[in-house]
Amino acid sequence: MxxxxxxxxxxxxxxxxxxxxxxxxxxxxxxxxxxxxxxxxxxxxxxxxxxxxxxxxxxxxxxxxxxxxxxxxxxxxxxxxxxxxxxxxxxxxxxxxxxxxxxxxxxxxxxxxxxxxxxxxxxxxxxxxxxxxxxxxxxxxxxxxxxxxxxxxxxxxxxxxxxxxxxxxxxxxxxxxxxxxxxxxxxxxxxxxxxxxxxxxxxxxxxxxxxxxxxxxxxxxxxxxxxxxxxxxxxxxxxxxxxxxxxxxxxxxxxxxxTLELRMQRHNYNATELAKALEERTDKIGKVLYPGLPSHPQHELAKKQMDGFGCIVSFYLKKGTNVQKFLRNLEIPHYTVSLGDCDSLIEDPYNLTHFSVSHKVKKMIGITKYMIRVSVGLENVDDLIDDFNNSLDLL
Ligand SMILES: Cc1ncc(COP(=O)(O)O)c(C=O)c1O
Missing domain, CATH: 3.40.640.10 (Type I PLP-dependent aspartate aminotransferase-like (Major domain))
Incomplete structure (x- = not known):
């Protein structure tokens, strides 16, 4: 053979x-x-x-x-x-x-x-x-x-x-x-x-x-x-x-x-589940951005060229929300830059990763003070969903 x-x-x-x-x-x-x-x-x-x-x-x-x-x-x-x-x-x-x-x-x-x-x-x-x-x-x-x-x-x-x-x-x-x-x-x-x-x-x-x-x-x-x-x-x-x-x-x-394949499978799964749970919180969240959600404007293209939708979920808290309070009340994700780690990481791009991007560009592409970016880690997703829901409830 x-x-x-x-x-x-x-x-x-x-x-x-x-x-x-x-x-x-x-x-x-x-x-x-x-x-x-x-x-x-x-x-x-x-x-x-x-x-x-x-x-x-x-x-x-x-x-x-x-x-x-x-x-x-x-x-x-x-x-x-x-x-x-x-x-x-x-x-x-x-x-x-x-x-x-x-x-x-x-x-x-x-x-x-x-x-x-x-x-x-x-x-x-x-x-x-x-x-x-x-x-x-x-x-x-x-x-x-x-x-x-x-x-x-x-x-x-x-x-x-x-x-x-x-x-x-x-x-x-x-x-x-x-x-x-x-x-x-x-x-x-x-x-x-x-x-x-x-x-x-x-x-x-x-x-x-x-x-x-x-x-x-x-x-x-x-x-x-x-x-x-x-x-x-x-x-x-x-x-x-x-x-x-x-x-x-x-x-x-x-x-x-x-362990890349195993980690990616878990990242993809956890991010999809968290994105779906966040999309249900229409009382506190305006919009959830995740290519794996059917609501994403390019979901069909994403399905065509991606085998999984990744660990990054972005969303907008409703205008007027106390963003710092929301971030402070979360217990699991670390507030920091970077992504793709075992640990979940969270940040508000307006103030952290995209601080140096001009106000004009931020406005044009939709980076507002209410935008949150999560790098969904490998923790138990039920714990993550509970943590986010608790923090939203406390607002
Ligand atoms: C999409 C992307 N490209 C490149 C880089 C730069 O990589 P490094 O920090 O390893 O220099 C980063 C860092 O966050 C990134 O998010």
Whole structure:
């Protein structure tokens, strides 16, 4: 019988748990060792006059390599490069694709840190960023000119959970020979794989679902073999800029991957149940935003391009509500930034994650003082629902 081709025939969890990289013959550890080293002895390679696989961890390391191979596989891509953070992955990818005089198209609704990067470092490099509404294809087409090199998107958007149509955007971009990059942090590769919809580069903040335990910061960029040339440029720049992931954090992300499928299933379930329960509280809540709810305006598109709807639920408390009192009375979620952890996290984007976004943009995309964003964790969902209902009752 022909041996099964691991990459294509195994399920998501099997590929996330098992490594395709052969273990040392002598010991064959189940858990991959952490190569916590700066340098590698290259004497043998020099004697044999072959180029050594590893010399210095900033340019490559077996623990990082294992993580890159696994993440590329889970994203249905071929090549990966890890970074010290999600922002390291975004900045290096963007600055490797667009150069002085070039233009980028991005949605108004982007993670605040990405907007900050685009409005400072990227702009200072002589690259113009044109912000549009990515769900409006006329706006996308109008923003394209012969200097446009990259369309950068995030779906679902943070914190409004607007969905961008990956297939349509990549079709427009391909026709105009423009590269596309999608920040897939909100989905994890379990819920969506943008390369399958024609996107060229996928980026993650590994800090979120991949790590999953709120204890490590990291990032990754993944592409298909067809974008090998640009990916080589990204790798070269990553090693030059030096925003490399530490082997210890790579080990934590490899460990996180082993439970990613289970955690995502629970995140998806808990968030759906909490969103449904919040939607019933019409006495205190105006509107609930979650792509898994039939009331979400793009629920059908979400069903088409996502395998699960994620852990972020946003909602609006009724105008005039004492938001601080609501947040204070909750016992389970931590009031903080970040998402995708085992613990539920809550915040009001107006004052925290999107504090630096201009008032005009906040108003345009619907970030009001009454908006709440929850990263629904892995606790027992009945406890979460009780906690939210209690806090609403106390208002
Ligand atoms: C969607 C998204 N992309 C990128 C980042 C940046 O990732 P990191 O904090 O790992 O640099 C974040 C951080 O919150 C994020 O939410």
């Amino acid at each position: 022909e041996k099964k081709k691991f990459k294509f025939l195994r399920g998501f969890a099997t590929r996330a748990i098992h490594s395709t990289i052969p273990k040392e013959e002598e010991s064959r550890p189940i858990t991959s060792p952490i190569y916590q080293t700066t340098s590698f002895d290259v004497k043998d390679a020099f004697i044999k006059q072959i180029s050594p696989k590893y010399i210095y961890t900033r340019g490559g390391n077996p623990t990082l390599h294992e993580l890159e191979v696994k993440l590329a596989n889970l994203e249905n891509g071929d090549i990966g490069e890890t970074f010290a953070s999600g922002m390291g992955a975004i900045s290096t990818t963007v600055l490797s694709i667009a150069k002085k005089g070039d233009e980028i198209i991005a949605d108004y609704e982007l993670y605040g840190g990405t907007q900050g990067l685009f409005n400072s470092v990227v702009r200072d490099c002589g690259i113009k960023v044109n912000y549009i509404d990515m769900t409006n294809f006329d706006q996308v087409l109008e923003a394209i000119n012969n200097r446009t090199k990259l369309i950068f998107l995030e779906t679902p958007a943070n914190p409004t959970l607007k969905i961008t149509n990956l297939e349509e955007i990549s079709k427009i971009a391909k026709e105009k020979e423009i590269i596309t990059a999608a920040d897939n942090t909100f989905n994890s590769p379990y819920n969506s794989r943008p390369l399958e919809h024609g996107i060229n580069f996928v980026i993650h903040s590994l800090t979120k679902f991949i790590g999953g335990h709120g204890d490590a910061i990291g990032g990754v960029a993944v592409s298909k073999r067809s974008d090998f040339k640009l990916m080589t440029e990204i790798k070269k720049n990553a090693h030059g800029i030096g925003a490399c992931l530490s082997p210890f954090n790579a080990f934590l992300f490899l460990r996180g991957l082993k």
